[in-house]
Amino acid sequence: MCVQGLGRLIGAQTLPKCKRGVRIINVAHGGLIDEAALLDALQSGHVAAAALDVFATEPPTLAQRELIMHPNVMCTPHMAGYTKASQVAATRTIAQQMADALELKAFTGIVNAANxxxxxxxxxxxxxxxxxxxxxxxxxxxxxxxxxxxxxxxxxxxxxxxxxxxxxxxxxxxxxxxxxxxxxxxxxxxxxxxxxxxxxxxxxxxxxxxxxxxxxxxxxxxxxxxxxxxxx
Incomplete structure (x- = not known):
């Protein structure tokens, strides 16, 4: 989830400041990129290519089809966001992992610690x-x-x-x-x-x-x- 105010960090104002031919990869959060601005930049050639596995709306809607089908865009499905059931399951798993870590039972899935x-x-x-x-x-x-x-x-x-x-x-x-x-x-x-x-x-x-x-x-x-x- 994006922190309030941090959505669309990459958009109509920031993309023109990038070097022409830049390639955009987003595997973090769909809301970080203004998808309409990205499509415009792809069509103009300012952005050479993009790789996405997260989208502003999940599952993607017909309105996002033009971006997804662009020949210079590579997409992979973000399965965790495709159904309410999968989102609930992921949320429960994360909550249980946090509870286990705080109780020093186990640290399954932790990504910011060594070893x-x-x-x-x-x-x-x-x-x-x-x-x-x-x-x-x-x-x-x-x-x-x-x-x-x-x-x-x-x-x-x-x-x-x-x-x-x-x-x-x-x-x-x-x-x-x-x-x-x-x-x-x-x-x-x-x-x-x-x-x-x-x-x-x-x-x-x-x-x-x-x-x-x-x-x-x-x-x-x-x-x-x-x-x-x-x-x-």
Whole structure:
């Protein structure tokens, strides 16, 4: 759904400002494009081609037929918007996914977080939270300039190939969220912050743990101290 006031962002005023021969692709929301203006621009040749899978009215009406049938327009059906039943089903699914995420049950379908393979496995969500808390605790107790973070993952669950990068990111997010970084830290930008700050990140992975089924150990080394914390 378009936010009020943002409809028809591409239209009669904006299209002439584009370079002649521009190609328009819209897979976001039909209301973003003034379809009449797009058709005019296609007919004049200012827009070379367009690809659309969403339309201002769904399913498209006869009034949109000329645009859809234009030889330089490629269309694919936006099936979710074709019937009221499909729209209701999609709405219910999204609502259930949001409820599950807020209750930390599952993160099915999430698109703006790293390592989706971890988030889709509910048994690993608790380890992701623990990893972030360990990072936060280290940041609160740390003295000196951070030089190295060593993350040890022992056990069949945490050493899984899909879990390792996600748990590393969780540790670093917790560490950077409390200190070192002035801006907002997320699962998506931790790698860039680590590169900017210049400290080393070391991973040690083993499918077996001597005393615990799964063990997560984080060691932070600064120019003044070395501190180790673990959780299972």
């Amino acid at each position: 989706l393979s971890l988030l889709s496995r509910t048994e690993l969500i608790s380890f992701s939270s623990i990893a972030e808390r360990l990072g936060e605790l280290h940041a609160q107790l740390m003295m000196g300039k951070l030089q190295r973070v060593t993350i040890e993952l022992q056990g069949p669950l945490v050493s899984d190939a899909s879990a390792v990068p996600a748990l590393r990111t969780a540790v670093l997010k917790g560490l950077l969220s409390v200190s070192h970084v002035a801006g907002a830290v997320s699962y998506l930008n931790t790698a860039q912050y680590v590169a900017d700050l210049g400290f080393e990140v070391v991973e040690k992975v083993s499918s077996k743990s001597a005393h615990y089924t799964n063990l997560l150990t984080v060691t932070c080394t600064t120019n003044k101290e070395k501190r180790q914390m673990a959780a299972s």
